[in-house]
Amino acid sequence: MDINIIDLTVHGDSSGKLVAIEEFKDVPFDVKRVYYIYDTESGVIRGKHAHKKLKQVLLCVHGKCTIRLDNGEERKEIQLDDPKRGIMIEGMIWREMLDFSNDAVLVVLASEPYDESDYIRDYDTFLTSIRGK
Ligand code: T46
Secondary structure, eight states, X not given: OOOEEEEOOEEEETTEEEEOOOBTTTBSSOOOEEEEEESOOTTOXXXXXXXXXXXXXXXXXXXXXXXXXXXXXXXXXXXXXXXXXXXXXXXXXXXXXXXXXXXXXXXXXXXXXXXXXXXXXOHHHHHHXXXXX
């Protein structure tokens, strides 16, 4: 499974660091929504769904967490622990987020507004859906 890594440019010096994200330049889509996840309890697994159309870039801007990706044939785990490195998820990928450090802040840039009808929250439905394609 090929995962698109997004390496962002860091502007900074001894006074601190700054990372800017522009649509179609640093991320390959129109950013319609930004959300972030923090204060996660240890042992919690979030996500457990796929999206039909949504494209997203996930960045752990503080602390660390693991993203588990599954395309129905292969599974991969990627640790996010660098505020200048993100991953892009597009297409039918089942995703789970786990192993959050206490201080983790996971920022997500999304190509569409929130739409519950874009989610597939049942794993068997996900498998049926990708195998039908
Ligand atoms: C994803 C992973 C990485 C909203 O009202 N608006 C929003 O934009 C989002 C993302 C969520 N919500 C509500 C829906 C639920 O009542 O927030 C609650 C928690 O959402 P959910 O259980 O879907 O959160 P996660 O962390 O399991 O998944 C989220 C995104 O939903 C999902 O698109 O890919 O982060």
